Amino acid sequence: MTVEAAFSELSFPQLVFLTHAGDGTDRLFAVERRGRIKVFPNAQTVLGATTFLNITEKVNSQGLEEGLLGLAFDPGYRDNGHFYVYYSVTFPRRSVLSRFSVSATDSNLADPDSERVIMEFAQPYANHNGGHIAFGPDGYLYLGLGDGGSRGDPRRNGQNPGTLLGSILRIDVRSGTGTQTYAIPADNPFVGVDGARPEIWAYGLRNPWRFSFDRETGDLWAGDVGQNEIEEIDLIRPGLNYGWNVTEGTSCFTNQDCDTGGFEPPVAEYGHDKGCSVTGGYVYRGARLPSLNGAYVYGDFCSGRLWALRYNGSDVVDHVELDDTTLRVSSFGEDEAGELYILSLDGGIYRLTLR
16 A cells, blocks of 8 residues: 545645544544644545634644644534644643634634633643543543653653543543533542542553544554654553553563563554654544455654554454655544545645555
């Protein structure tokens, strides 16, 4: 396989995500890290995009891993017009999860004055902000947070369930009332556990950069960015500890002896001879490329390589390189039909095609 431009006339500066509203309109929404969301019809002949939301005056995008990083549309968006964003701010440095609403008069325009802040997270450093948000098949919002940054997780946030950093959270944003902006699902694994935050779904992560739900099985897949040697792909299960900063992938971090018992190992990993920053993708469920059906597709930001793997529930049974590109693979995206898109930080939106 190889890649080709999906929308040859479009380009978006600092492109970091692409998604749809799930409202039957077949529109696509492109997220620019500096603070804009653009909207356009899902047609190869499209000539331009319009601004859906502009919050550049609020967003701190000074660090490469800071900015407007996440977008998720409410499962009831067609009726309630609500969508959620995750972005970085400063003074003090923190990340913000907020809800906005679409304009009452223009479906291609959000109301910038409708912001309702749901959560804020102190960020000790400019990197490892995480930032992916997505609604699961259960209707709850999942949010990926990095370990807080610097190198080696100096504050050991990854192994501390008493902090939200280094975790994937699961919250009920549709039940918040009054000053309570969200609720905790009763079946979250750390509800009632002393010293642990009940919002946590899983922890021990360094910087989960893009996770996704298999639209057929509901499995939650994540790419967790490594540090010195290993990039990893994880299947995220409730209550599990994915090892950082004791382990990096299946190896002991800094090559020192460690006890790996109790850690959930990655489904797949690769070394820095093949890349240096994993970008999590999607299990392909579209119609264009039937040979990829059921395969998890992911890539690497540094090398531009793209891979697909198949997992039978206990083992990887197939793992192939799809293409070695020159893209800076910042993210993947899906449209309403489940077709897959590859995003490059240089602004292009691409798709896989047969050679």
